[in-house]
Amino acid sequence: xxxxxxxxxxxxxxxxxxxxxxxxxxxxxxxxxxxxxxxxxxxxxxxxxxxxxxxxxxxxxxxxxxxxxxxxxxxxxxxxxxxxxxxxxxxxxxxxxxxxxxxxxxxxxxxxxxxxxxxxxxxxxxxxxxxxxxxxxxxxxxxxxxxxxxxxxxxxxxxxxxxxxxxxxxxxxxxxxxxxxxxxxxxxxxxxxxxxxxxxxxxxxxxxxxxxxxxxxxxxxxxxxxxxxxxxxxxxxxxxxxxxxxxxxxxxxxxxxxxxxxxxxxxxxxxxxxxxxxxxxxxxxxxxxx
Amino acid sequence: xxxxxxxxxxxxxxxxxxxxxxxxxxxxxxxxxxxxxxxxxxxxxxxxxxxxxxxxxxxxxxxxxxxxxxxxxxxxxxxxxxxxxxxxxxxxxxxxxxxxxxxxxxxxxxxxxxxxxxxxxxxxxxxxxxxxxxxxxxxxxxxxxxxxxxxxxxxxxxxxxxxxxxxxxxxx
Numbered sequence: 001x002x003x004x005x006x007x008x009x010x011x012x013x014x015x016x017x018x019x020x021x022x023x024x025x026x027x028x029x030x031x032x033x034x035x036x037x038x039x040x041x042x043x044x045x046x047x048x049x050x051x052x053x054x055x056x057x058x059x060x061x062x063x064x065x066x067x068x069x070x071x072x073x074x075x076x077x078x079x080x081x082x083x084x085x086x087x088x089x090x091x092x093x094x095x096x097x098x099x100x101x102x103x104x105x106x107x108x109x110x111x112x113x114x115x116x117x118x119x120x121x122x123x124x125x126x127x128x129x130x131x132x133x134x135x136x137x138x139x140x141x142x143x144x145x146x147x148x149x150x151x152x153x154x155x156x157x158x159x160x161x162x163x164x165x166x167x168x169x170x171x172x173x174x175x176x177x178x179x180x181x182x183x184x185x186x187x188x189x190x191x192x193x194x195x196x197x198x199x200x201x202x203x204x205x206x207x208x209x210x211x212x213x214x215x216x217x218x219x220x221x222x223x224x225x226x227x228x229x230x231x232x233x234x235x236x237x238x239x240x241x242x243x244x245x246x247x248x249x250x251x252x253x254x255x256x257x258x259x260x261x262x263x264x265x266x267x268x269x270x271x272x273x274x275x276x277x278x279x280x281x282x283x284x285x286x287x288x289x290x
Numbered sequence: 291x292x293x294x295x296x297x298x299x300x301x302x303x304x305x306x307x308x309x310x311x312x313x314x315x316x317x318x319x320x321x322x323x324x325x326x327x328x329x330x331x332x333x334x335x336x337x338x339x340x341x342x343x344x345x346x347x348x349x350x351x352x353x354x355x356x357x358x359x360x361x362x363x364x365x366x367x368x369x370x371x372x373x374x375x376x377x378x379x380x381x382x383x384x385x386x387x388x389x390x391x392x393x394x395x396x397x398x399x400x401x402x403x404x405x406x407x408x409x410x411x412x413x414x415x416x417x418x419x420x421x422x423x424x425x426x427x428x429x430x431x432x433x434x435x436x437x438x439x440x441x442x443x444x445x446x447x448x449x450x451x452x453x454x455x456x457x458x459x460x461x462x
Contacts, residue, residue: 016370017370019366020366020369020370021366023365023366023369024364024365024366024367024411024415026365027363027364027365027366028364028415038359041356041359041360042359042360045305045356045360048301048302048305049305049308049309052305052306052308052309053309053312053313056306056309056310056312056313056314057312057313059313060313060314123312124309124312125305125308125309125311125312126308126311126312127308127311127361127362128307128308128310128311128326128327128328128361129326129361129362129408130311130324130326130429131362131408131412131417131418132361132362132363132417134361134362134363135312136308162363172363177416177417177418177419178363178417179416199419201419202419202420202424203421203424
């Protein structure tokens, strides 16, 4: 190919590589808010996606139903057995709730760290290349959604809102391997064991739970929940279950692998949580200043 | 009407990628495959092959930028990859005679060039942590089959439209 690399084309190629590197460098900085043209683009794409997702979902749902019908009988049997258990648990729950309320009333405590406001949203799309784990939901700034809010599905914690435009917002799933995608979490047990969730291991198909102290004893099957530290996410959201533990390369900490409790692929409806009370009370801060 | 037809069609394909992955991915995930629809890229490759290089390059740039802004966090990866893919494929097509088999081959080659570009760049930045062999078997192969089917499906109706567009370009 004689004309493939003439001088002029070589220069254009080099210049475009420089521009590419500059653009990547610019956009790797974590930006809090989107620029106006970006917001406009996202909103208009979101609008088209809303038109698309309904028929696509109906079609997918039809096939899913066909597959599910085979298992219905078995599932029904199992659920019936669980129903008795549920009745027992419900009575216990009501009782505990009542005691909790009376105790709270005695203490004059109205707000709680675990309180949060819930907003429902529908998933209208997903990042098609599966390197980036983003989903798009049909609620945006006008519904009061702000960046960094926690997002859960009925089965558990799935991620956080990264950026918001007027009518739609982007949710980064916990399985995204971005280096800023970190979550503080606790292993539930007699003593709370802290660590951070840092991305997804594609080979093990599990979340990577790092920075666990080396002397902490963790068993397989223990549940991992959000810690609620750091003012951003509400505590006690279920993330997953420990399936494997190993010491890290240096041997100073341990790494556990978690099976996410929520299905990170089959997500239709999500809930966006807003924490009602910040971890550090403003009034407390004022008192300290006095 | 004729002027908006092509961008509108590619835009529809572009949006449908996201909806398809959202709606149909759950079933495919159990097979442990990563099927990535690159429908807008296939359409742009057709434009690059059947209309001309400049058109392909421009559409590649435009939709690459859209992909970057809407579906990823980092600007530049798709902008560069899609434009370069459209350009390289249209250079290849000058040496080959356009029929169904050749076009299918070119779109498969094009999609794999794009996948390799994106994989390479994402590995550099640290977004993808997949090993090369896993990438080849679990991601590239299923993706090529899916997009190959799409290319066969649209070949006859789309090429007819493209030839008409090329004729009107010549007349002007």
